[in-house]
Amino acid sequence: MAVSKPMERGTEDLPALPNLEVRSAASREPKPNGRERTALGQPPEVLLDIHRRMLLLRRMEERIGQLYAMGEIGGFCHLYIGQEAVAVGMERATRPDDPVITAYRCHAHMVVRGAAPEQVIGELLGKARGVSQGKGGSMHMFDPARNFYGGHGIVGAQVPLGTGIAFALKYRKTDRVCVTYFGDGAISQGQVAEAFNMAALWNLPIVYVVENNQYGMGTAVDRASAISELHRRGESFGIPGREVDGMDPVAVEQAGQAALEHARGGQGPMLLEMKTYRYRGHSMSDPALYRSREEVQKVREERDPIARVADVLVQSGVVDADRLKVVDREIRAQVMEAVTAAQAMPDANPAELLSDIYAAGS
Amino acid sequence: MREISVREAIRDAMAEEMRRDESVFLMGEEVAEYEGAYKVSQGLLKEFGPERVVDTPITEAGFAGVGVGAAMMGLRPIVEFMTWNFAMQAIDQIVNSAAKTRYMSGGLLGLPIVFRGPNGVASQVAAQHSQDYGAWYAHVPGLKVVAPFDAADAKGLLTAAIRDPDPVVFLEHELLYGESGQVPDGEHVAELGRARVVRPGRDVTLVSWSRGVSLVLDAAAELAEQGIDAEVIDLRSLRPLDRATLLGSVQRTHRIVSVEEGWPSCGVGAEIVATVVAEAFDALDAPPQRVSGADVPMPYAAHLEALALPLSETVVRVAHEVCYTDG
Ligand SMILES: Cc1ncc(C[n+]2csc(CCOP(=O)(O)OP(=O)(O)O)c2C)c(N)n1
Ligand SMILES: [Mg+2]
Numbered sequence: 001m002a003v004s005k006p007m008e009r010g011t012e013d014l015p016a017l018p019n020l021e022v023r024s025a026a027s028r029e030p031k032p033n034g035r036e037r038t039a040l041g042q043p044p045e046v047l048l049d050i051h052r053r054m055l056l057l058r059r060m061e062e063r064i065g066q067l068y069a070m071g072e073i074g075g076f077c078h079l080y081i082g083q084e085a086v087a088v089g090m091e092r093a094t095r096p097d098d099p100v101i102t103a104y105r106c107h108a109h110m111v112v113r114g115a116a117p118e119q120v121i122g123e124l125l126g127k128a129r130g131v132s133q134g135k136g137g138s139m140h141m142f143d144p145a146r147n148f149y150g151g152h153g154i155v156g157a158q159v160p161l162g163t164g165i166a167f168a169l170k171y172r173k174t175d176r177v178c179v180t181y182f183g184d185g186a187i188s189q190g191q192v193a194e195a196f197n198m199a200a201l202w203n204l205p206i207v208y209v210v211e212n213n214q215y216g217m218g219t220a221v222d223r224a225s226a227i228s229e230l231h232r233r234g235e236s237f238g239i240p241g242r243e244v245d246g247m248d249p250v251a252v253e254q255a256g257q258a259a260l261e262h263a264r265g266g267q268g269p270m271l272l273e274m275k276t277y278r279y280r281g282h283s284m285s286d287p288a289l290y291r292s293r294e295e296v297q298k299v300r301e302e303r304d305p306i307a308r309v310a311d312v313l314v315q316s317g318v319v320d321a322d323r324l325k326v327v328d329r330e331i332r333a334q335v336m337e338a339v340t341a342a343q344a345m346p347d348a349n350p351a352e353l354l355s356d357i358y359a360a361g362s
Numbered sequence: 363m364r365e366i367s368v369r370e371a372i373r374d375a376m377a378e379e380m381r382r383d384e385s386v387f388l389m390g391e392e393v394a395e396y397e398g399a400y401k402v403s404q405g406l407l408k409e410f411g412p413e414r415v416v417d418t419p420i421t422e423a424g425f426a427g428v429g430v431g432a433a434m435m436g437l438r439p440i441v442e443f444m445t446w447n448f449a450m451q452a453i454d455q456i457v458n459s460a461a462k463t464r465y466m467s468g469g470l471l472g473l474p475i476v477f478r479g480p481n482g483v484a485s486q487v488a489a490q491h492s493q494d495y496g497a498w499y500a501h502v503p504g505l506k507v508v509a510p511f512d513a514a515d516a517k518g519l520l521t522a523a524i525r526d527p528d529p530v531v532f533l534e535h536e537l538l539y540g541e542s543g544q545v546p547d548g549e550h551v552a553e554l555g556r557a558r559v560v561r562p563g564r565d566v567t568l569v570s571w572s573r574g575v576s577l578v579l580d581a582a583a584e585l586a587e588q589g590i591d592a593e594v595i596d597l598r599s600l601r602p603l604d605r606a607t608l609l610g611s612v613q614r615t616h617r618i619v620s621v622e623e624g625w626p627s628c629g630v631g632a633e634i635v636a637t638v639v640a641e642a643f644d645a646l647d648a649p650p651q652r653v654s655g656a657d658v659p660m661p662y663a664a665h666l667e668a669l670a671l672p673l674s675e676t677v678v679r680v681a682h683e684v685c686y687t688d689g
Contacts, residue, residue, distance in 0.1 A: 075486030126663025137488040137662030153490035155420050188419040218396040224419040348663040
């Protein structure tokens, strides 16, 4: 019996993705100008843009963490710190009219799509001009005008929703592609498998992005998934998968571009596994007994996406370290302004308690 | 007697039953190594090992079904949902498989299984993580539905649920886990399906369950100061409903107010009011009233959330309404 190919729509026909070197602390000795640029393969203005966008997410989430500690934010609040390269790299690969959907760890995805940080923070503060008028909170944010469809609290539930969005894109004969994010824990939900099957069966324009940050709450991937190569989870449906260094925004962008092209070209779904890491606890009260401080520290030192890009920028002579400090100060000031603006918003209006359950006037 | 928290009472009931009966095991998300997302299963992995305290992937439909299958083979699974919100993924297995199998098999196949976890509102976690499923499960023949308030009942009723030959939905409350109470030493088994008069009174019956009992007790204390002697009933079981205790109380007080966190429409309060109206109409001196959560998905902002919750002030106000007094 011939050994059959594992999948019908193989990965062979896809352009090879660049394999970016993982920079370790040890390899941070100065390199001749230009070498890193070849490694990252991007012009300086692109790297500067990536750096700025990632830093904004980080500083915003750090500030949100502080506001939570001060009691200004309540409920569950899941920070994106450590995973910035995924949202930024994918956003750069995505067209503004490509719909995006994710789970509850959604502040960063909102902002990369173009929502103002003050609207996100305003929501967290329960303000009337927060994106969901204070009704949704941290886990439930939507920005349909910018093609962002949430912000969902039930693990895995957004995956069929994203698939339905892709169904509509195909139904309407558009050339848009839906990007659907979920976690390494979520991938085991039954409805994810159900969605994969329909997406492949109907050849839907969708890119599934599993943000493998190594843990679903306190459970490491290999304690939750029978195979730990999550990019292979689509194989039985014929969905090609790729493993990507999710701590490298350029690798993410390139993998995203290839997958989006694949889907946009009518070749159906693809699954990208972003190997990433969350530095903070799962939500705000997480004793983190399931991993060591050293493990977190090691990733921060060796794989941090922002430090990596910053290093390349400095070592290739695009900017010096002082200039990056100025950028950081500008971004901190931007975040502070957003917080001040959010705090000045009026509180969510009690008269709105019963509105928005049904369409106005119905 | 000794004083322990509701959290410890639940853990103790599970541990004691696991010691007594090796067919009892616990499964769910983060129950073993993490010792429960709300730290309810503390120490269980250490004592019973990973074969009996089983961490599952995040696959509620799957592991609820696995639990039902194991129960078909005579095991006594305790299936923990991290919260009941996530059991919505599994409600098909609970209703279509667990609840109906004994009936569909003409009594050949019973399912001794407990589904448990925190239910109801929690602080500012918003619409998808903050709701009361009491009425949902109380609707289903084939299920028993329990919602304890204090530590003694948490232990006694969970012990009874684990020993019960039929599927039991056991609704805990996150905001009660830390509350302490006196629990009898040694084995403590309560009877399923019995309400309890927590505070006897003459003027009006206030009935609730789970965390609602604390609201109602506060309201009763306040009413006492205003000269109204309220009787407080802790329902404890939403299915079967202890109609005899309810009707007996109304025969004495002639007035009743039900209090629940859930939505008003088709809620447990609706069933209570219907029961009283149909079976004790002549005893009533005022129309029965319900206090419930607002008819709205739970909002996030703290001050909106407060408007969506039943409060003891509201209970006091409505009690005055049915007593035709003003507070
Ligand atoms: C259906 C469902 N079950 C359980 C939960 C509780 N819960 C919230 S997040 C989470 C872990 C998810 O992990 P993963 O998918 O890896 O995403 P990450 O948090 O790492 O971004 C769990 C179990 C939930 N929200 N929904
Ligand atoms: Mg994860």
